[in-house]
Amino acid sequence: MEKTLPAILEAGVQAAITDLYGADGTAVEITLQTTRREFEGEFTVVTFPLTRVARKKPDEIAEDLGQYLKEKVAEVADYNVIKGFLNLVISDEYWRDFLLTDGIADDYGQGAPKGETVVVEFASPNTNKPLHLGHVRNILLGWSSAQLLAKAGYEVKKVQIINDRGIAICKSMLAWQLFGGGATPESTGIKPDHFVGEYYVRFEQKFQEEYKAWQTTVEGKKTFALHGKPGQTTEAFFKGYSKKYFNEYSVLGAQASEMLRQWEAGDEATRALWNKMNGWVYKGFEETYAALGVNFDKLYYESNTYVLGKDMIDKGLEMGVFHTREDGSVYADLTDAKLSEKTLMRADGTSIYITQDLGTARLRYDDFGATRMLYTVADEQNHHFATLFELLKRLDEPYAPGLYHLSYGMVDLPTGRMKSREGTVVDADDLMKEVIHEARLVSQERAATSDLSEDDREEIIRQIGLAALKFHIIKVGPKKRMTFDPKESVDMQGQTGPYVQNAYVRTRAVWRKAEENGVAIDFALAKDYTKLAPAERELINQLYSFPELISTAAESYDPSLIAMFCYELAKNLHKFWHDHSILSAETPAAVAFRLQLCKAVGNTLQAGMRLIGIEVPERM
RNA sequence: GGCUGUGUAGCUCAACUGGAUAGAGCACUUGACUACGAAUCAAGAGGUUUCAGGUUCGAAUCCUGACACGGUCACCA
Numbered sequence A: 001m002e003k004t005l006p007a008i009l010e011a012g013v014q015a016a017i018t019d020l021y022g023a024d025g026t027a028v029e030i031t032l033q034t035t036r037r038e039f040e041g042e043f044t045v046v047t048f049p050l051t052r053v054a055r056k057k058p059d060e061i062a063e064d065l066g067q068y069l070k071e072k073v074a075e076v077a078d079y080n081v082i083k084g085f086l087n088l089v090i091s092d093e094y095w096r097d098f099l100l101t102d103g104i105a106d107d108y109g110q111g112a113p114k115g116e117t118v119v120v121e122f123a124s125p126n127t128n129k130p131l132h133l134g135h136v137r138n139i140l141l142g143w144s145s146a147q148l149l150a151k152a153g154y155e156v157k158k159v160q161i162i163n164d165r166g167i168a169i170c171k172s173m174l175a176w177q178l179f180g181g182g183a184t185p186e187s188t189g190i191k192p193d194h195f196v197g198e199y200y201v202r203f204e205q206k207f208q209e210e211y212k213a214w215q216t217t218v219e220g221k222k223t224f225a226l227h228g229k230p231g232q233t234t235e236a237f238f239k240g241y242s243k244k245y246f247n248e249y250s251v252l253g254a255q256a257s258e259m260l261r262q263w264e265a266g267d268e269a270t271r272a273l274w275n276k277m278n279g280w281v282y283k284g285f286e287e288t289y290a291a292l293g294v295n296f297d298k299l300y301y302e303s304n305t306y307v308l309g310k311d312m313i314d315k316g317l318e319m320g321v322f323h324t325r326e327d328g329s330v331y332a333d334l335t336d337a338k339l340s341e342k343t344l345m346r347a348d349g350t351s352i353y354i355t356q357d358l359g360t361a362r363l364r365y366d367d368f369g370a371t372r373m374l375y376t377v378a379d380e381q382n383h384h385f386a387t388l389f390e391l392l393k394r395l396d397e398p399y400a401p402g403l404y405h406l407s408y409g410m411v412d413l414p415t416g417r418m419k420s421r422e423g424t425v426v427d428a429d430d431l432m433k434e435v436i437h438e439a440r441l442v443s444q445e446r447a448a449t450s451d452l453s454e455d456d457r458e459e460i461i462r463q464i465g466l467a468a469l470k471f472h473i474i475k476v477g478p479k480k481r482m483t484f485d486p487k488e489s490v491d492m493q494g495q496t497g498p499y500v501q502n503a504y505v506r507t508r509a510v511w512r513k514a515e516e517n518g519v520a521i522d523f524a525l526a527k528d529y530t531k532l533a534p535a536e537r538e539l540i541n542q543l544y545s546f547p548e549l550i551s552t553a554a555e556s557y558d559p560s561l562i563a564m565f566c567y568e569l570a571k572n573l574h575k576f577w578h579d580h581s582i583l584s585a586e587t588p589a590a591v592a593f594r595l596q597l598c599k600a601v602g603n604t605l606q607a608g609m610r611l612i613g614i615e616v617p618e619r620m
Numbered sequence B: 001g002g003c004u005g006u007g008u009a010g011c012u013c014a015a016c017u018g019g020a021u022a023g024a025g026c027a028c029u030u031g032a033c034u035a036c037g038a039a040u041c042a043a044g045a046g047g048u049u050u051c052a053g054g055u056u057c058g059a060a061u062c063c064u065g066a067c068a069c070g071g072u073c074a075c076c077a
Helices: A005-021 A048-054 A058-072 A092-103 A133-151 A167-179 A192-215 A218-227 A234-248 A251-264 A268-292 A310-319 A353-368 A379-394 A428-444 A454-474 A497-517 A523-528 A534-544 A546-555 A560-579 A588-611
Strands: A032-034 A043-046 A076-082 A085-090 A117-121 A155-162 A298-301 A330-333 A341-345 A372-378 A403-408 A411-413
Touching: A005 A032, A005 A043, A005 A048, A005 A058, A048 A058, A058 A076, A058 A085, A092 A523, A092 A534, A092 A588, A117 A133, A117 A353, A133 A155, A133 A268, A133 A372, A133 A403, A133 A411, A133 A428, A133 A454, A133 A546, A133 A588, A155 A353, A167 A192, A167 A251, A167 A268, A192 A218, A192 A234, A192 A251, A192 A268, A218 A234, A234 A251, A251 A268, A268 A428, A298 A353, A310 A330, A310 A341, A310 A353, A310 A379, A341 A353, A341 A379, A353 A372, A353 A379, A372 A379, A379 A403, A428 A454, A454 A497, A454 A560, A497 A560, A497 A588, A523 A588, A534 A546, A534 A560, A534 A588, A546 A560, A546 A588, A560 A588
Parallel strands: A117 A155, A117 A372, A155 A298, A372 A403
Antiparallel strands: A032 A043, A043 A085, A076 A085, A330 A341
8 A cells, every 4th residue: 555545545635626616726625524423434524614715605615525526536436525524435446456465465564663662660569568450550551561562673672660668668668577577478378469568567466556546545545635736636636637647656657667777778687577578478479460462662660760860960050950958959940830849859869759750860871772751650650750751851851741641630530549558458369260250150151162172162161251351341441430330340241352362362263164065165265255245345444544543542551442443343344244144145256345345354454453462262 | 729630321441642422341131052162242221521611623632720539749679
């Protein structure tokens, strides 16, 4: 394909304007859109904007243009005009030729290499707890975006930064030391990240007990009397006082803080314990990533990167975009960018969170030479990333224009927000187990795969369950806060992953059948199939739009577009399947053509689903 | 309170970035398997796009102002 249809049509319309109305057609913006289902045609020219240059009524313009295009542009076979909209019908020959060349190519949709590298960050968990539903959305979004960018022709590096240090992991470590009694994941048979997470929870429990008890002591009562606001209940007061208690009165708090100090001082025993427990967590995370079907090209650890960024501060000071206060602390004044005054280094010379992010960005650029960097992080950090990007822009970093915060809405349950304190957090491993279990139940009601081995059946069930879960999450636009209903996530009918998988399975089944029958099919005949049915045109038209969609979805970092595309394509395949015979079609040419159509649709469904991290089985 | 995001069918979500009669799925009602696979298809019902103004040939989309619900306003991470 030399030029795309939209480009051909646009040029045609512009030529028509020049020829028919004597205006400079190339200066006119052409509004071209895909034709709505209920009308005949594939592309539509909106003529309202042309009334000025043509000095005619919309319907008349449409009529003029339609005739002109039908005569002069080979690809346009026919047209119709409805209320100022010019619907163009693309010729059967064009569609057929497209299908039999590009459409059935194995790598259809793969963009040409752009020679640019993109770093995509996602997941980035803390190491004190197992992954949960929020991480799942993050991971699916990040992974899908990475696949999309790769498909669009970018070189992609998938990374994450692991928050492996700080007070949180120290709490787990301390609790294990105090209450673990030497237990290990091996000795208990618990998945290692869950094992560590249990000690984090244990710490919080013990801390709460200690806190509760303290509240009734003389000291506790005195604190309330002294700091409680008038009319405030003791309960409300102590709820807000917990952090202060942790830092100033709590025995456990003091011990955890001491552990953090030991860690920072490089105390050997503390480091060893830290290594051991983080090691457990990583082992558990690996399992979860593998189950989700994701991997990374490089891992960054906060314990290494938290010291970075000092040289960035020096650079900023040198450039005059950062300033020093009297006490020696460093800040940047971002008020003219509608952001606040941001401190970057404390008076004592220690750095803060955003400083290491400056350093990490630079490190990644040095590692990969990326021109774009994508951060998959929940929208609660919008402000942080706006600040970070503004700082890097002012530092004139070469990758600054390509920074993007893939900000997504948090996941709610039907009962409201997930609260770890209330035990409503949905665990990632449990969730996967649950959807696979549900797929198994549904599968057992069917006999479609009963001839397969136990292992093969189980593999298919796994793919179906995960498809249900992943599709359910990824079909929602990233920006949108989503409500996750576990009941709906295991649905396998309608707008779901298994529905799409089923369409793929059908395209494979018909080929299998054709081979079983042993009939020699002459695929050269496919080019003799001249009159396309509406359902066939629809499918081919949709296949045709795939590369453009990949590009759009990649540039807007929106994998949900791909999910919706897969669903629509599957839907049209199902309808086609229902309305038309394939192996017993009217003519040998039709048989050959439709098999090729099935192949192209199957390939594209597989490619599309792969982009959103979903596998398609051969049978189900 | 400042900044910011969201508000569309009972529920979960779309709407090609200003275009045609606002579309899907779930749930509900009804029909189609001796067909290449019914995890399917077809039909029905379901809407004042939160509200009020404005911009224009044309608004769910852009502007103004309300209302509701999130998020965020650290020398925490």
